[in-house]
Amino acid sequence: xxxxxxxxxxxxxxxxxxxxxxxxxxxxxxxxxxxxxxxxxxxxxxxxxxxxxxxxxxxxxxxxxxxxxxxxxxxxxxxxxxxxxxxxxxxxxxxxxxxxxxxxxxxxxxxxxxxxxxxxxxxxxxxxxxxxxxxxxxxxxxxxxxxxxxxxxxxxxxxxxxxxxxxxxxxxxxxxxxxxxxxxxxxxxxxxxxxxxxxxxxxxxxxxxxxxxxxxxxxxxxxxxxx
Numbered sequence: 001x002x003x004x005x006x007x008x009x010x011x012x013x014x015x016x017x018x019x020x021x022x023x024x025x026x027x028x029x030x031x032x033x034x035x036x037x038x039x040x041x042x043x044x045x046x047x048x049x050x051x052x053x054x055x056x057x058x059x060x061x062x063x064x065x066x067x068x069x070x071x072x073x074x075x076x077x078x079x080x081x082x083x084x085x086x087x088x089x090x091x092x093x094x095x096x097x098x099x100x101x102x103x104x105x106x107x108x109x110x111x112x113x114x115x116x117x118x119x120x121x122x123x124x125x126x127x128x129x130x131x132x133x134x135x136x137x138x139x140x141x142x143x144x145x146x147x148x149x150x151x152x153x154x155x156x157x158x159x160x161x162x163x164x165x166x167x168x169x170x171x172x173x174x175x176x177x178x179x180x181x182x183x184x185x186x187x188x189x190x191x192x193x194x195x196x197x198x199x200x201x202x203x204x205x206x207x208x209x210x211x212x213x214x215x216x217x218x219x220x221x222x223x224x225x226x227x
Contacts, residue, residue, distance in 0.1 A: 001068060001166050001197035002031035002054070007221070008062030009049055023049050027063070027221035033165070036188070036198040038212035041219040047201050050218060051168055054199060055090050056080040067166055085113050090168040091159035095143055095151040103129065103146075103154055104139040110162040121161075128157035132183055149175060160187050167191060169200035173207045185210060 007027035013019045023046045031037045039047040052058040053065060056072050065072040068087040070079055084090070089110070097106050104125050111121035129139060132153040138146065143154040156172060169188070173181045181204075188211050192198060202208035208215070 001033050002199065003066040004029050004050075004054075004063070005066075006063035007050070007053065007060050007065065009046070009053060009058065009060050022223040024060075024218075024221050025062075025223045027218070029216050031166075031197040031199055033195040033197050034192050035213045036192055036200060036211050038208050038215045039199065039201050040208075040215050040217050045217075045219040045222055047218050048170070051090075051170055051199065051201065054168055055088065056083070085110075087164060088166045088168070089159050089162065089164035090170075091156055091172050092170045093152070093174060095155040095158075097143060099144050100142050102140050103134065103143045106143055106154060107157045107161055110158060114162060124161055125157065128160060129154070131187075132157050133180055149177075149180075152176065153180060156184055156187070160191065163191070163194060164196060166197045167199075169198060169202075171201055171203060173202070173204045181207070 005028050007024055009024040010020050010022040013021065027050065029037065039050055041047055049058060053060050053072070054067065056075070060073050063073065067083060070083050070087075072080065072083075075083070104122060107125035107128060108118075108121040111124055112118065116124075126139070130136070134150060134153055134157070138150070143151050146154065152175065159167070172184050172188070176184060185207060188198065192211075200208075200211070202211065
């Protein structure tokens with residue numbers, strides 16, 4: 001489902017004389033359906049850069065990234081948008097939504113985008129919000145007014161609303177209380193059982209040990225350590 005071959009990425013600092021900072025060189029790994037691969041490595045190793053390349057936010061300078069048959073390194077913007085709508089979900093650490101849109105609609109939106117009937121999409125959203133312990137009195141409010149923990153749970157509910165074939169998880173259990181952490185771990189396990197290919201960053205070591213089938217040390221692909 002996910003195949004990364006010879007991936008390379010650097011950044012040019014135009015405000016510092018055009019200095020070039022190499023980040024990745026020769027990164028390669030695959031993720032099968034129903035498998036969870038954890039990206040590991042010290043801070044600055046390039047884990048977040050890999051995730052952003054996988055989601056199409058960053059363009060790689062070298063290599064190939066195939067997700068669901070789409071090569072992100074050569075895809076047109078419309079192809080990337082279609083991939084995100086149908087195939088590739090992303091649960092980031094931060095909730096980014098249009099202000100004043102009710103929480104229930106925020107969570108239901110991925111289902112509506114793929115053509116699910118509105119009643120079914122809203123039912124799916126209600127079930128996830130209840131499971132993640134977001135009080136029903138908040139569902140009609142914009143999540144931009146919520147606490148950090150509530151926003152994180154809304155973000156998770158939105159990310160799991162549609163059964164994406166591939167899913168990127170960036171610290172999904174960060175700052176969660178034990179009850180909600182367990183809910184999130186269960187959601188990830190259920191997605192794996194349904195065949196979702198998952199790439200995640202988990203600083204929560206017990207969560208990583210429980211969910212990940214394999215670990216990829218991104219430090220091995222930094223230019224300073226490249227073979």
